Amino acid sequence: DMESLTKFPSTLVELLDGFKASKAMFVACKLKVFDLLKGKAHLKAKDVADHISASVCGTERLLDSCTALQLLKKTNQGYSNTGLAEKYLVSDSEYSLHGYIMHANDHVWPLFTHLESAVKEGTNQNHRAFGKNVQDLFQDSYYHSMETKLRFMNAMHSIMKLTARDVATAFDLSRFRSACDLGGCTGTLAQVLIQEYPNLKVTVFDLPDVIENVSGFQPTGQDTSRITFTSGDFFKDNIPEADLYILSRVLHDWPDDKIDALLSKISDLCTPGSGLLLNEMVLDDKNRNRSAWLQSLNMLVQTEGKERSSYEYRCLLEQHGFRNVKIVQTGSLLDTILCTKC
Ligand code: SAM
Structure with missing residues (x-):
């Protein structure tokens, strides 16, 4: 009709x-x-x-x-x-997304206006959106001024607050005594991990730019003595020893050669039984997880990385000597993958 x-x-x-x-x-x-x-x-x-x-x-x-x-x-x-x-938009509410929304508005939005160029060229659009050539994504873009750095840290802090509990409890991690969260930013996941696992100590490893500024993000009136912050570059410097390594939203920032270098380095430090926990949005075969597919476009416009499928993560991890790869697709903002060094 x-x-x-x-x-x-x-x-x-x-x-x-x-x-x-x-x-x-x-x-x-x-x-x-x-x-x-x-x-x-x-x-x-x-x-x-x-x-x-x-x-x-x-x-x-x-x-x-x-x-x-x-x-x-x-x-x-x-x-x-x-x-x-x-609950979510007032800037000082416990689970506020204000920090993430400011990042979306001030950083992601200008990049997305160049999506057409990103698709044609297959590269990020930092030069078009912000008028500068980005060699080092973090130093030259996210952390080029104190304002942009704190904006990025606030964004990671706010989005991780919403997801940390799901990530920390997707698997039983109680057999691990020490964890190192590589690129762990403000320590949001570490805070939840020590609450969930009373015998766990967590080292948060991130660039000096970040570690110098984490104090404003620590909870008051909560014992954080089992968390240590260590600064360094995970591509260039030694990384701390731990039973469990964690990479949250780190692999999706980088191209394959950098990922290989980082996973080899971690694998070399692992002993049989050591764990590796990856937290990313996992692409599904049926293209139903719309947030994950849009996040992959987001990585195209702003980084050299991409999101991957569970099959791709499994291959990457097995290539680096990890076995028993288990994936929990939470259907929310982060999926999680646990594997063991053999
Ligand atoms: N893991 C946090 C999360 O999931 O909310 C933050 C993810 S953020 C996308 C990537 C993190 O990796 C940033 O905190 C950044 O500073 C850190 N990072 C980037 N390059 C690094 C490097 N070369 N060495 C150590 N940390 C690095």
Whole structure:
């Protein structure tokens, strides 16, 4: 009938609007709208506009769009946060995604505007998005200023907070006494690991740029004496000895030759029975895990790496002398793979 012929496919409508919805949420976060409405606050558009030093007409449209996106509620008393915004978008809430959203807005968004070039050229777009040639991804891009460095660290900290418990408990790791989280950034996973495993000590190994700045990310009133921070470059320097090595969102940053070098180095340090835990988004055969496939595009525009399938990880690990490869696809933001050195 006529109606079904003219009805626009809803999947496409969602995709057409996707980028507008993302940007509306990013901007409301950046302007600290959800912070202003924290708790039970109700404010009119004019009051929000005054607080965030923005136009009333623009603020009103942003607030109404956020209401349509179910991030805000609107009543006669004004706008207020929904439960979702209160839990994840207020910047100082325990499981806030604010840090990750700022990274998405300020770093990933400009890179994605060059997706077409990335696809044609098969390379990242740091030069187009930020006007500089990137030799060393971390030194020249993420960590080139204190502001970008803290933004990146905040992003990793916030996204890991949401996933650390699932990652730490996907396998029983209680047989390990020492772990080394290579590229462990602010130590978010380490904090959860020591809670879950009372006999485990964790060394967080990361670049000096990161380790110099981790203190602001440590929990207060919690015993962190079983966590040690060590700085170094895992490609150039010695890495600490441990029963269990952890690589979370590290392999996806690098091309095959670098991954081979890193896995060989880890494998050489391992003794029979040592473990290696990989945490990444694993690509599925049926292309259903949309976050993982989009994350692989994300790696294309910003790094020299990519996401891999469970088959690819299994091959990589077996090539480096690891066996008994077990994969848990959590279906959430990180999947996890445990294997043993034979
Ligand atoms: N593991 C954290 C997580 O999953 O949230 C952070 C992942 S982040 C994508 C990659 C981490 O690897 C960063 O913290 C970065 O500083 C670290 N890294 C990059 N190159 C490194 C190197 N050569 N030596 C040590 N750490 C490095």
